[in-house]
Structures are given as structure tokens and as C-alpha cells.
Amino acid sequence: MDPNSFIDEKAESRLYIGNLDLRITEAALIKMFSPYGNIVSEEFLWHTRGPKRGEPRGFAFIQFSTKEEAKLAKEKMHGRLACGRPLVVRLASEKQLEEAAQNSSRAVGEMSKTGIIGGTSGQMSRIAKIAAIKNKLRTLEEEGCSMKKQKQAGTISCNKSVEQSSGRK
DSSP: OOHHHHHHHHHHTEEEEESOOTTOOHHHHHHHHGGGSOEEEEEEEEOOSSTTTTSEEEEEEEEESSHHHHHHHHHHHTTOEETTEEOEEEEHHHHHHHHHHHHHHHHHHHHHHHTOOOSOHHHHHHHHHHHHHHHHHHHHHHHHHHHHHHHHTTOOOHHHHHHHHHHHO
């Protein structure tokens, strides 16, 4: 048995469920999808940092025992309203392919903006990164120079306006 075919089979039986309302719980999600087959595993994603820590991220993954069960669940649940929101249900492998396509098209767009085309893919991404950093530095330097000119010209800065407003009290 080819180990790659097992991985492909597993990926084809894994669903991405997006556009989840924050009120939907793990138990409710399992209950919605269990009529379509045997659920092997479920990953409900949560914010782990920041102000939203502990809140749901709005998407999850469900692993069915077979790809047929996953496809049936996808057909029946995609677009179905849950707490007033239409569910987005895809095979997880489709989601990964879509994100990879978007990322590669963004990279090509950035390279064409900076005029970088040719070479190997590893070199292009490195060159594109360097060009992006240089552009960012140039922008920051220009903003810094314009801020200095404003201060020299006597433009009211944030600190001066705070002092003026505190003097009125």
C-alpha cells in the first residue's frame, strides 16, 4: 500500500467549515455533521492570544472516516444557514489549494510591480522580499523627512495641541 495514497485519502475526508457564528459550539457542530457519517476527529479553532483570547475563530475542521461521507456532508451542508449565517464547507485539500493559488498570485503581482521576473522560484521570492523591504524603508524615510519639515515649519504637533487644550482648563 502506497503511504501517499493514505495521506491523500485522509486529506479528502477532512472538511473545512468556515463562516461559523461565534455562538456555535463544538458539540453543536458535531451534532450538525454527524448525520452524514462517522466523525473521526474535530478541530474547533480558538484565538490563543490578544483581546479575543478564548473566543472561537469562526472555522473548524472535521475528519470523516471516508471521503464519500465527507463529500456527502459537503454537498448537504455548504450554504446551509446556521445561526443566520451560510456555512462554507469545503474539502480541506480544496481550501489549501485555493490559499496556495492566492498566495502565488500575490507573489507574482508583487514581483511584476517591482519588475522582478525570472530565475528560480526560491530566488524570486527572496528577491521579492528584499525589494519589498527596501520599498518599505524608502516610504518610512520619506514619512520621517516630511514630519521633520512640518515641525520645522511650525506646524502644531500632537504634543502642542495637548498642551493648548490643557491650558484652557
